[in-house]
Amino acid sequence: MNSPSASTTTSGRVAQEAERRRTFAVISHPDAGKSTLTEALALHAKMISEAGAIHGKSGRKSTVSDWMEMEKARGISVSSTALQFEYGDCVINLVDTPGHSDFSEDTYRVLTAVDAAVMLIDAAKGLEPQTLKLFQVCRHRGIPVITVINKWDRPGRAPLELLDEISERIGLIPTPLFLPVGIAGDFRGLLRRGEDGAAAEYIHFIRTAGGATIAPEEMFTPEQALEREGEPWETAAEESELLSATGQDHDQEMFLAGQTSPVIYASAMLNFGVRELLDTLVALAPAPGPRADIAGTEREPAEPFSAVVFKVQAGMDAAHRDRLAFMRIVSGEFERGMVVTHAQTGRPFATKYALTVFGRERATVDTAYPGDVVGLVNATALGPGHTLYVDKKVEFPPIPSFAPEHFATLRARSAGKYKQFRKAIDQLDSEGVVQVLRNDLRGDASPVLAAVGPMQFEVVTARMQAEFNVETQLDFLPYQLARRTDSESRAELDRQRGVEVFTRSDGAILALFSDKWRLQYIQKEMPELTLELLVAATD
16 A cells, blocks of 8 residues: 555646646537648647648648548548647647537537637638537536637638627637738738737748648747738737727636637648647646536546546557547546456456557557546447546546437348347447447347437448448438437337337437427327437537
């Protein structure tokens, strides 16, 4: 047993390491440039030597955080990947999120594992539907948001017009730390605002070939900037003063309270404004803090080890046919090989194979601290929302499943593949790729898959083929709504036309309805039945 002095030393080291961590996710609408920004951040952190866009333009490499063939083909992220790198004195944990709205449930899980978010907005399109949905999740969870207005190298809207939209549509006060010099499409550099909102410095960017390397920066005083740029600088300086007059200067307490959002204008493709974003994350984003357990007790970072699994993923690399459970460390020091307890089963769990994952690259991790994301290999007993701990028991609240809106049956085309089919379904279910529903009538040969978006079904069939060599047939079902019910109501619901009742793998009983009118009729005629709303993807 450790002596009190040894425990104190460990606690102090953990607290110090936690203060160095910045763990965040990027939220955006598809095509806002999230994957390009991820690469640009890695480039500035010197984790890669050359950035590459996802569509393979001019022979550039595919994005480091997009590994699935579907992602490469479509240029979207449909799974999450954790990237860790050092920047200055800090350790940055960037948890990449799916960019498509069909994968909102996976994104929600990721947002349970971060302390801050970067909201990426297209300079021409402004706030888009998926960005709005994900921002609401951040607001609900109390996650402070830094805003990046991207693609300023292309024609777009006026800077203040975009700020007004943020303020009016989501009630978040934008407080730019930097303003663009030059209109959208003529990005010359950034005006850095001082504490009083006055122009403090001009950062001039120099383009590189295709934006593949870090853009050199030149620093000028406001006087030099005026002489060099003339009217574009004057416009930016006047806009900065106007923002100060309306109270749109950074206030750290208001930012952490989710009332304001620091804003940076950037071009991820050209690597303009990326260093400024990293510096802002280091300076302003919160370090890991306490997390409430299911009893409401706060677990402090310096307490004994605990962690939450937020993502389970297999098939990340054809050369490594394993299953990774990504855990966010909540408290204490993680040491590879330590034996922890799985809160859901009470059983010990050995952590011999622990990895950090950077896109398609993986490396063994020996030690990790609060805020870090660690992948545990072949953790078949672990699922999203599960807790691991040492010492006294702690269990964190489960991650809710979203209300599914799309339903289909899945079956193997070959009866001889049934064993592989069952194994694949169980694995994809435990990963949370889709929800799997069963009842006695349909049996296990053709389970019902439930999803927030139809693209989840494409991921299932593609992975069935690629990882398990099982060709499948998907048949959509005529249901539109799901409600949670109970065993007492099940018998009556089973007798109703346009209704089918299933049990989900977590034990929840779900009733599926053909349309909202059928649901409304049953609720009116049989108010005694239990029909509860599930968590919606837009909540």
